[in-house]
């Protein structure tokens with residue numbers, strides 16, 4: 384009898400434990416889906432709303448939805464490589480040219496906002512950036528380049544040494560300084576490489592788009608060395 388009672392007790396305990404485990408498991412499965420519609424949750428109650436919002440927040444994180452700090456133009460990270468070259472009689476400081484090109488390409492205000500990194504390599508790379516004597520400009524393209532301006536031909540950007548050393552009347556007349564001009568010309572030509580054509584000033588007093596030919600005419604715009612938000616796209620990405 385004593386054994387029978389013990390066995391019956393053990394059996395009941397096992398059944399009871401199984402029922403509890405099953406209930407907990409079922410509750411765990413159902414809870415994430417039923418929280419918002421739970422009959423114990425008063426839909427007008429603040430706790431219920433907070434619970435629903437927290438669940439929504441968790442779901443958003445799980446599916447990797449963009450947050451407010453991730454704008455629509457942000458793409459997966461890409462690294463481009465480039466090399467530096469010269470053509471003709473160069474009098475400019477090449478160490479300074481190298482540094483300024485790298486800083487411009489990777490500046491937090493520039494094309495790096497597209498989640499790009501530009502790494503200099505000794506030769507080759509995705510892109511070659513020349514500093515060229517003005518007289519050599521047309522040797523890169525008879526029609527696409529002139530002795531007066533910088534240009535981009537295929538995967539080659541050619542910065543005109545005369546512009547690098549002195550900017551232009553338009554830029555200087557608009558109150559731009561030489562450092563900003565150098566940022567602008569590198570960003571403008573890199574913009575062509577990224578797939579951009581020219582833009583015009585959108586109205587007097589506005590910041591010039593980086594793809595406006597600011598070297599030639601500001602068209603009433605303010606000098607601007609960096610791409611506008613509206614210009615943050617690339618056909619290469």
Ligand SMILES: [Zn+2]
Nearest residue numbers: 571575581596
């Ligand atoms: Zn251009």
